[in-house]
Amino acid sequence: MRLPETTTPAEGVVAGSTVDYSPPMTQTLTIEQIADAIPDGSLIAIPPDYSGCAMAAVRALIRRQARDLRLVGVPSGGFQADMMIGADCVQSVEAAAMTLGEYGAAPQFVAAFKSGELVMRDATCPAIHAGLQAAEKGIPFLPLRGLIGSDILAHRPDWKLMDNPFSETEDKLVALPAIRPDVALFHAAKADRNGNVWIGVRRELMLMAHAARQTLVTVEEIVDEDLLADPVIAAGTIPGLYITGIAVAQNGAWPVGLPGCYPPDHSHLADYAAMARTEDGFADYLQRHIMPVPAAA
Amino acid sequence: MRLPETTTPAEGVVAGSTVDYSPPMTQTLTIEQIADAIPDGSLIAIPPDYSGCAMAAVRALIRRQARDLRLVGVPSGGFQADMMIGADCVQSVEAAAMTLGEYGAAPQFVAAFKSGELVMRDATCPAIHAGLQAAEKGIPFLPLRGLIGSDILAHRPDWKLMDNPFSETEDKLVALPAIRPDVALFHAAKADRNGNVWIGVRRELMLMAHAARQTLVTVEEIVDEDLLADPVIAAGTIPGLYITGIAVAQNGAWPVGLPGCYPPDHSHLADYAAMARTEDGFADYLQRHIMPVPAAA
Amino acid sequence: MSDVRREELLISVIADMLQDLNHVAVGALSPIPGAAALLARARSNGRLRVSLLGSQTHNPFTDGGKELFDCAAQGRIDAFFLSGGQIDGQANINLVGVGDYPSLDVRWNGSFGSTYLYFLIPRVILFREEHTPRVFVPEVDFISAPGVSEAGTYRTGGPHALVTGRCVFSFDKEQRRFRLASLHEGESVDSIREMTGFTFDHSEDVPATSLPDKDSLNLLRGRVADEIAETYPEFASRVFG
């Protein structure tokens, strides 16, 4: 027996609350389909260069001329953000930093920042994590220590000072609003046929997936065994429940590398850092390394 | 050069804040030393029966006649809590439930509750997790949805209704104060010589260790290899940083069992559930199964 | 109905409430809801995810005890099951005990996650096989979780139906009342009224609870029986032989 829905929406729901995470089964996609599944204007959470970056998918996003993306660096942005900024895909960045690490400043970011084209929402690492954790817990904010008296806080009108309700004396905390990405996008070593994705100790990827409405993942390979069946593997696995779509992309984190699988391509990264210092150099990089569609895996 | 400390305590510290977690190296202990390291009156976080229960250490606590322990079931209490309550070790319990699962009610708990000897702070699972997460994040509270209108909330004066600072219309949440256990006590399959403890998918044990001032662990074995060296194992490992002391206790989760290692001893658990229904039966259980000091491992 | 067991009827009734959903979670010690979720999955052409707590192979959670609750708060769980030592006509449930808290006459286990999940999972199905006036009371002695909330309270979930050993009620959130939806074999509106401590609505002609069709029975006694045996071996052997 199917009972009629007596009320839609449920009585008592606060207006404006959105509950649209209910997960259909994970889909297997191509890299280009991953890029197509990310609409212009999306709020996209991306990991730092030393975690698991879906570089092949980022190149596909650039090829499809994505526009007005709002990036959240978890907690910072690196090569992938700099490339998307240079290719005019990005409207804003929220991050604790933008950097190419040992290769220096992120040149396309700096140029866009100084030209005023890019909205930069300067944050600090734990504030990004806290915003994602608030989304993970389905709460509107998370309070955090520190921050008070910084110009980071002074320039974030969306962060609010609040009183500790448990203190009898004045005790302020900063309330960080939930960060609910439209999309979490990253690369991992492997997935299985149920959509489970192994990420090992890179738990910020799991946090991103829990917080985001959709999670799109590229992987080195899709394996036949169930990653949740082995308790040792399961401990480092994001359940397919949170994964919207998966594409196989061998070497998909090139050139920044995938910890435990392959190292950064240092000479290529140095080339990028040098070329991206000028508009012509960046345009040249784009034509040589991003625009050519890779052969299907 | 060692610089002098210019101020003690640091200027600006809010009075009453306690920061005493700084971790000395993990110690290797005996079961009896684990029991001795838990002072009377301690706030102790314990896992549920299906996670990893340090039953051998609980028996040692009962043998040393621990008193006034304040238990936090994460999120519920089972055999270990019932045994400690029956043996007069316990002053209060905070938990979402007290139960022997398929073996029915927790008889010593029910008796102590009805006699008024035991303070029961009825909670709900996510409130316990949220309180521990607040301690993990070093914040005084975490806000949570749900709960409003329940008699659980009505009987928890330590939980506070608060306004969502990000809502323009009235929107209440419940602020759950941080739960900072003096001790987290649990059992796991293995540890290494650096104090790292493998817990697999039982991440509530990691949350307990992050939240607690001290974490005392019993393990089936201490292995020679570094559990953090293998990225697959590391994904399910609590770093030694959080672990105060470790004792080897083979079969240390008997009779409730250790998932992935050995099953519950069903007939023994059924015996306990039956014997614990009367004072005489419980006293008999105590003399037979708890008071005899086990041979050293 | 002689060839359909009572448990099979209940499983089938509940499974029918889970069609068209994406993700159903089932708590521990819940063989009938668990089997119902697995039956719905078997009929869903691979659409429905089922998370059985306490199961080794159907429990997908890898982030500790908090994950079920976070997952619900994220809106990723469409349906769940709760029960109560007492349930009243406004769908309030009591898992704590009988009498004046804290000096109760009878102490039950406790509220577990009900105080949270009831607010956040859109389709909560109340399931209690014992259908007597001591269970279905005019007003619960302790509200582990309220059936309805005041306007302005954040609530994306709540009671959808109440399935008992005698009948099925739907819950009308506007009226804040149960409505008798169907009668199991041998029951009448009068017999339900007699065994129910709260008042409820009903039409003049309450239908009989549908029996599982042949395909569903085959799935239930075959694939679902095998799957549920992993988590509830004694239940599976008792019901499915």
Added chain:
Amino acid sequence: MSDVRREELLISVIADMLQDLNHVAVGALSPIPGAAALLARARSNGRLRVSLLGSQTHNPFTDGGKELFDCAAQGRIDAFFLSGGQIDGQANINLVGVGDYPSLDVRWNGSFGSTYLYFLIPRVILFREEHTPRVFVPEVDFISAPGVSEAGTYRTGGPHALVTGRCVFSFDKEQRRFRLASLHEGESVDSIREMTGFTFDHSEDVPATSLPDKDSLNLLRGRVADEIAETYPEFASRVFG
């Protein structure tokens, strides 16, 4: 001092500030603080834990990017290192840029975790090798993290010292000022004053920065050189050969 390299001096100076601690964490791209922490560990008889971010073998964290910050907030990290594109006399640090934010003349990477860790780690050591008036300014253009906080602000941590290529300052939290603690070879109070944009206190007789003793140098060039090479191979081969 001809046989002690500048880097070795700095490592030794910093290591001396880490004795008697239980746990020191070091951020990414920080070879000198990293080597200092490893030297302090080598001298600690197994007491000191060192967590090097970006290291495969010295990074103990298994709970994702948030763990370092949670660990600090729990009070489990005794010392950490921060730097700044600008640092002023109240120990405010600026990692964001030069000019009026957001229309900066120069944009740096950003504040990373400084805005948080500076408040919560008891012994934060500021390290900046370049000692010039453009780095050590009277007032930073942007406060990534403030050196001191108003009474009533929750703060369990803050600046302990500032180590530069020319000298060591201690920080007096009461006075909210740096105090010149020692001079590296070739420097004087006057030379420091000339190269420092903020004012600072000093005694009449400022000692020379101590050189590492023989045992420390042996540890540094042996065990520590090997250990730091895992994370910073180029640094190790350049400094320790």
